[in-house]
Amino acid sequence: MAATEFRIWRQDGAEGEGGYRDYTTDVTEGMVVLDAVHQIQAESANDLAVRWNCKAGKCGSCSAEVNGNPRLMCMTRMSDLPTDRPVTVEPMRAFPVIRDLVCDVSWNYEVKKKIEPFEPRPPDAEDGTWRIAQEDVERVQEFRKCIECFLCQDVCHVLRDHHLHDEFVGPRFFVYNAALEMHPLDTRDRLASLKQDEGIGYCNITKCCTKVCPEHITITDNAIIPLKERVVSEFYDPLKKLFRVFSGGSRA
Amino acid sequence: MEQTPYEYDVLVVGAGGAGLRAAIEASAAGASCGVICKSLLGKAHTVMAEGGMAAAIGNVDERDDWKVHVTDTLRGGQYLSNPKMAEIHAKEAPERALELEAWGALFDRTKDGRILQRNFGGHRYPRLAHVGDRTGLEMIRTLQDHGIHRGIDFHMEYTVFRLLLDDGRVAGALAYDRERGRFRVYRAKAVVLATGGIGRAFKITSNSWEYTGDGHTLAYDAGADLIDMEFVQFHPTGMVWPPSVRGILVTEGVRGEGGVLLNSDGERFMFDDIPPLYKDQTADSAEEGWRYVVGDRDARRPPELLTRDHVARCIVDQIKAGKGSPHGGVYLDIAWIKEKISNSEDHIRKKLPSMYHQFKELAGLDITKERMEVGPTTHYVMGGVRVDAESQMSSVPGLYAAGECAAGLHGANRLGGNSLSDLLVFGKRAGEYAAAFAREQGDIRLDEAAVEAGMKEALEPLEREGGEGPYQIQHELQDLMQEKVGIVRIESELEEAIEEIGRLSDRAKAVSAPGNREYNPGWHTALDLHPLLVVSEAVARAGLLRRESRGAQFRDDYPQKDEHFGKVIIRAARGADGEMVVEEMPVEPMSDELTGLVEEMG
Numbered sequence A: 001m002a003a004t005e006f007r008i009w010r011q012d013g014a015e016g017e018g019g020y021r022d023y024t025t026d027v028t029e030g031m032v033v034l035d036a037v038h039q040i041q042a043e044s045a046n047d048l049a050v051r052w053n054c055k056a057g058k059c060g061s062c063s064a065e066v067n068g069n070p071r072l073m074c075m076t077r078m079s080d081l082p083t084d085r086p087v088t089v090e091p092m093r094a095f096p097v098i099r100d101l102v103c104d105v106s107w108n109y110e111v112k113k114k115i116e117p118f119e120p121r122p123p124d125a126e127d128g129t130w131r132i133a134q135e136d137v138e139r140v141q142e143f144r145k146c147i148e149c150f151l152c153q154d155v156c157h158v159l160r161d162h163h164l165h166d167e168f169v170g171p172r173f174f175v176y177n178a179a180l181e182m183h184p185l186d187t188r189d190r191l192a193s194l195k196q197d198e199g200i201g202y203c204n205i206t207k208c209c210t211k212v213c214p215e216h217i218t219i220t221d222n223a224i225i226p227l228k229e230r231v232v233s234e235f236y237d238p239l240k241k242l243f244r245v246f247s248g249g250s251r252a
Numbered sequence B: 001m002e003q004t005p006y007e008y009d010v011l012v013v014g015a016g017g018a019g020l021r022a023a024i025e026a027s028a029a030g031a032s033c034g035v036i037c038k039s040l041l042g043k044a045h046t047v048m049a050e051g052g053m054a055a056a057i058g059n060v061d062e063r064d065d066w067k068v069h070v071t072d073t074l075r076g077g078q079y080l081s082n083p084k085m086a087e088i089h090a091k092e093a094p095e096r097a098l099e100l101e102a103w104g105a106l107f108d109r110t111k112d113g114r115i116l117q118r119n120f121g122g123h124r125y126p127r128l129a130h131v132g133d134r135t136g137l138e139m140i141r142t143l144q145d146h147g148i149h150r151g152i153d154f155h156m157e158y159t160v161f162r163l164l165l166d167d168g169r170v171a172g173a174l175a176y177d178r179e180r181g182r183f184r185v186y187r188a189k190a191v192v193l194a195t196g197g198i199g200r201a202f203k204i205t206s207n208s209w210e211y212t213g214d215g216h217t218l219a220y221d222a223g224a225d226l227i228d229m230e231f232v233q234f235h236p237t238g239m240v241w242p243p244s245v246r247g248i249l250v251t252e253g254v255r256g257e258g259g260v261l262l263n264s265d266g267e268r269f270m271f272d273d274i275p276p277l278y279k280d281q282t283a284d285s286a287e288e289g290w291r292y293v294v295g296d297r298d299a300r301r302p303p304e305l306l307t308r309d310h311v312a313r314c315i316v317d318q319i320k321a322g323k324g325s326p327h328g329g330v331y332l333d334i335a336w337i338k339e340k341i342s343n344s345e346d347h348i349r350k351k352l353p354s355m356y357h358q359f360k361e362l363a364g365l366d367i368t369k370e371r372m373e374v375g376p377t378t379h380y381v382m383g384g385v386r387v388d389a390e391s392q393m394s395s396v397p398g399l400y401a402a403g404e405c406a407a408g409l410h411g412a413n414r415l416g417g418n419s420l421s422d423l424l425v426f427g428k429r430a431g432e433y434a435a436a437f438a439r440e441q442g443d444i445r446l447d448e449a450a451v452e453a454g455m456k457e458a459l460e461p462l463e464r465e466g467g468e469g470p471y472q473i474q475h476e477l478q479d480l481m482q483e484k485v486g487i488v489r490i491e492s493e494l495e496e497a498i499e500e501i502g503r504l505s506d507r508a509k510a511v512s513a514p515g516n517r518e519y520n521p522g523w524h525t526a527l528d529l530h531p532l533l534v535v536s537e538a539v540a541r542a543g544l545l546r547r548e549s550r551g552a553q554f555r556d557d558y559p560q561k562d563e564h565f566g567k568v569i570i571r572a573a574r575g576a577d578g579e580m581v582v583e584e585m586p587v588e589p590m591s592d593e594l595t596g597l598v599e600e601m602g
Helices: A033-043 A106-114 A134-144 A151-155 A171-181 A191-196 A208-212 A219-235 A238-247 B017-028 B066-076 B083-102 B135-147 B214-221 B276-281 B286-293 B308-320 B335-339 B344-351 B353-363 B418-439 B448-463 B470-484 B491-508 B521-545 B592-601
Strands: A003-010 A019-026 A063-066 A069-072 A087-090 A097-099 B006-013 B033-037 B153-156 B158-166 B169-177 B183-193 B232-239 B260-262 B330-333 B372-381 B384-386 B399-401 B568-574 B580-586
Touching (some): A063 A151, A069 A208, A134 A171, A151 A171, A191 A219, A208 A219, B006 B169, B006 B418, B017 B033, B017 B135, B033 B158, B066 B083, B066 B592, B083 B592, B135 B418, B158 B448, B183 B418, B214 B568, B308 B330, B335 B344, B344 B353, B470 B521, B521 B580
Parallel strands (some): B006 B183, B033 B153
Antiparallel strands (some): A003 A019, A063 A069, B169 B183, B260 B330
């Protein structure tokens, strides 16, 4: 491969006017988009802002939209992109831009703080440890693989198009809830908050999040739908509803 | 001052495993606590740790206990470790691992439901608690998710570039934020450095941009000692192809699961050179090695699981002898186990999921079917801030260090898996002792003049016009360290390197970084040059002074171990005129109990 054209989003501060700027750089064998962005940064745009760390798909820092698709730049090989038009690189659009490709994802950290934390049952053995079957570990491992790249949040239309950030926590935090709810040791109950505060009902299972997950977590089928089912059986099951009326339970 | 200082009892610099664990402990002890990290929370290098966390829980082999672990660690460190630290580490690692489980971490299990442990280089018994090959992610996320509910303030994407002192003790820190380029002043009664390593001083590295030796240099500038800086761990297996991924780590877990190293002739060369210290513990044949991998307790470790320093050198020797792979590495083959087990492809994907993923997506290679190409990559620095074994306090009152930026546990070579446990054991201790220290302090005074001077100096690259850019100096330094202060060292090259580092330091004082203060990587790189140059100089000077080959240091001109250097460690500190002074100091003495254990276990 040789000289390749890029259209990269440049924006100076959250209030600044943003726009694409064109760059050309040489692409060699095995390069990923992040390499090209770094090369452009070194050659012709020293002040181009880009967030990255591990460069191996493990930390989830370099999320962006490449040719309109939410991707980790470090895991997007140049050889997989069409060569007949410029490669477009822009920040995640569901979050405010800080500068160029870097956006403000702090909302996600605030959301996580509000979710009931893990609390284990008392230890199973006298030495203070637990006995857990490998298959129970494996069931939640899928959710615990999440690298918090927030690409699922970026693509979710409830956040991206409808901006319901105050009522809806987004796919990342349904995965987080699922990891806690299905944790073999956890004792807390998050169903009421999932329904009332976290807006799980807004998700209409279009599976956009699942498609973009770089860790291949089956977000919709394995996390969101089972949580929705639990919420439904907890709050809309007529027998349980009756029981709540008579027992004076506060959950409604 | 640009703004009112943030005030904490304990300020933690770094949010990897050690920093988070320190903050959790300090906070639990009632201290107000702030954490400053260069990246977003949860992205620190701990996330990259793959293989596992060494803790002698004895779930897989009940013969294991802290006594075996401490002797393994001391042997691996070629008896230059601080023996007290090695003892504390071996004794407390099991408790720290189990505590992580109580906070929500889920490790892989044994058949009876306990934490599963895997084999790793230099560990006599299966000892590493793990989750597939993404143990670091499990650990950092557990600490993060626990820590955010503990009343700790997190300052993300801030870089500390100066420590503030009050009459010789620590008083706070000066930082800038990456996003907006504003300064922040922190007043703190105690500071815990947990900034990780120095990998970015080298060209080929598994470390990200963050690892520029910040904590090492902050401590050095504040008057603390650095020790063991000559010992830089080159992990034997980094990716070598394609060029853009060169250096990215390939976990030792591949070899723990039966992966073998082959040269271009297809020879399993690791059998050809087994060091005397490990002769009794190493398999005689491929057949015995495989039995070890599948859990035969009478079998000895395959030679691929010798310590990292040795394996890395054997690989370099093969490449030099013209028996390397096409892109300058050797082959690592896990696919071969299909000869031994029927469902090998599923097995590999399950045991090494992120390695499968990494090669598939970055190199277009299926490790269940094909051989990988691997070569040494700068991975870890054993050297760091000299600290008290119990408290982790440096020689500067109130200044603590834990994790990779501290030194003493690993001596001349770190065993794989001993890092994650190091972070937890000594992170916890640093937090605990820092909180106790802070409680005893009265008011501390911030030196306003030092704050103003620090900020002014940091802005110079932005304001200076027409100077050289910072990237050129950074690249030249990385090339220099790779070529002349790398795996194989020699006096003349080390001397040249020290001179060249001096010249680069002069050039670094005159760099220009165009642009404004907001998210300006050129400016950040300009500010990173000072710590990179300090740690590079310390590595080169300590490497020059140690005229022997031991652990991670290999001197072509002194290829043998030397009795004298087996009794000393090398300290680097700032001299009266600001120049770096390196000198020998005796290894910390070993207790009678430990001496007995070492003799008993051989």
